[in-house]
Amino acid sequence: MSDKRMSEKEVVSRLRSGMTIGIGGWGSRRKPMSLVREILRSDLDDLTVVSYGGPDVGLLCAAGKVRKVIFGFVSLDSIPLDPHFRAARQSGRIEVAEYDEGMLQWGLYAAGIRLPYLPTRAGLGSDVMRVNPGLRTVTDPYGDETLVAMPALPLDAALVHMNRADMHGNAQYLGPDLYFDDLFCMAADQVYVSCERVVPTAELTAEAHPSTIRIPRLLVSGVVAAPGGAHFTSCVPDYDRDEAFQREYVGAAKDPERWQDFVDRYLAVPEAEYQRAVRGEREEASA
Numbered sequence: 001m002s003d004k005r006m007s008e009k010e011v012v013s014r015l016r017s018g019m020t021i022g023i024g025g026w027g028s029r030r031k032p033m034s035l036v037r038e039i040l041r042s043d044l045d046d047l048t049v050v051s052y053g054g055p056d057v058g059l060l061c062a063a064g065k066v067r068k069v070i071f072g073f074v075s076l077d078s079i080p081l082d083p084h085f086r087a088a089r090q091s092g093r094i095e096v097a098e099y100d101e102g103m104l105q106w107g108l109y110a111a112g113i114r115l116p117y118l119p120t121r122a123g124l125g126s127d128v129m130r131v132n133p134g135l136r137t138v139t140d141p142y143g144d145e146t147l148v149a150m151p152a153l154p155l156d157a158a159l160v161h162m163n164r165a166d167m168h169g170n171a172q173y174l175g176p177d178l179y180f181d182d183l184f185c186m187a188a189d190q191v192y193v194s195c196e197r198v199v200p201t202a203e204l205t206a207e208a209h210p211s212t213i214r215i216p217r218l219l220v221s222g223v224v225a226a227p228g229g230a231h232f233t234s235c236v237p238d239y240d241r242d243e244a245f246q247r248e249y250v251g252a253a254k255d256p257e258r259w260q261d262f263v264d265r266y267l268a269v270p271e272a273e274y275q276r277a278v279r280g281e282r283e284e285a286s287a
Helices: 008-013 033-040 055-062 083-091 101-112 181-187 201-205 243-252 256-267 271-286
Strands: 020-023 047-053 066-074 095-098 117-120 136-139 146-151 155-165 188-198 222-225
Touching: 008 033, 008 222, 020 181, 033 055, 033 155, 033 188, 033 271, 047 055, 047 101, 055 066, 055 083, 066 083, 066 101, 101 117, 101 146, 101 181, 155 181, 181 188, 243 256, 243 271, 256 271
Parallel strands: 020 047, 020 155, 047 066, 066 095, 155 188, 188 222
Antiparallel strands: 117 146, 136 146
8 A cells, every 4th residue: 555645735736727626624614724725825726616615715715716616605604704705706706606505515426426417406496596507407207306407516636634544545534524525535536635643544443433434545645744734724623713813814804904914924934834823823822
C-alpha cells in the first residue's frame, strides 16, 4: 500500500483552473479550511464549487476564485448567511444553482454510482424548479408518479477534512455526523483528505468502531496532516467552532479596509503563520 501523505501545497498543485471541486463538511462544521486557504494563495480561478456551503464558499468568492456555486445552502450556522457569498450572489458576480439539500445529496450519489440522474420527490411544488429551469421530470414507469430527475454532480476533485486518517488514505470521523463527505469522495475523480492527525492504521479502530472509517483508501489520492486544519469551523470532538474568530471574519467583511487587514494577517500568509496568529488570539482572550 502506498504512502499518500502530502502537503496542502502539493494538493493544490494538482488542481487546475476551471475544475469542478466539491468541498465536504456542513455549513461552518468540519470544513477543509487549510486546503481552502491554500487555494486562496494560488493562481487557481474559474472554479465551480459544490458544497453545503460555509466560509469555504465565502472565502473563495471573496478572492474571485469562483465562477459558479452549486449548493443546498451557504451558512455559518450561528450566523445565518456568509457575507461574501451573499455579496457575490446579489451582485451577479457568480453563477448559482440552488437545490434542496436532499437533491444535492442525490446528485452526488448519482455521480458516485455513475448514473446520469436519480429520481426524487424533493423539489416538487417548490421554487427549485422555477429557479433551475434546466431540471426535468420523469414518470415512474411502475406507478405513473411524476418525479424530479436530479442530475448527477460529477466532481473533478473533492476536498474533505476528517478527524483521523492513516497514510494510505483510510479516513475516519469521530464526531456525531459524517455529513456527506463520503458522497463527495465517491463523486470525484481525485480525493484529498486533510485530517487532524495521521495515525497508524491499527490506531483507527483501537478505541472507535470500524464503521467510523467511512472513506476507504481506494478513493483517496492524497492525505494531509493538518492539525487545526478545519479552523475556524468546528471539528468535534477535537475542537468546536471558533465563534469569536467567525464574528471577526463577518465583521471584517463589512468594510474594505478591515477586510484587507484580515487578508493580510490571516490569508496572505503560510498556514503555519495562520495557526500561530490564531493561537495568539486565543491566548490573549484567555489571559
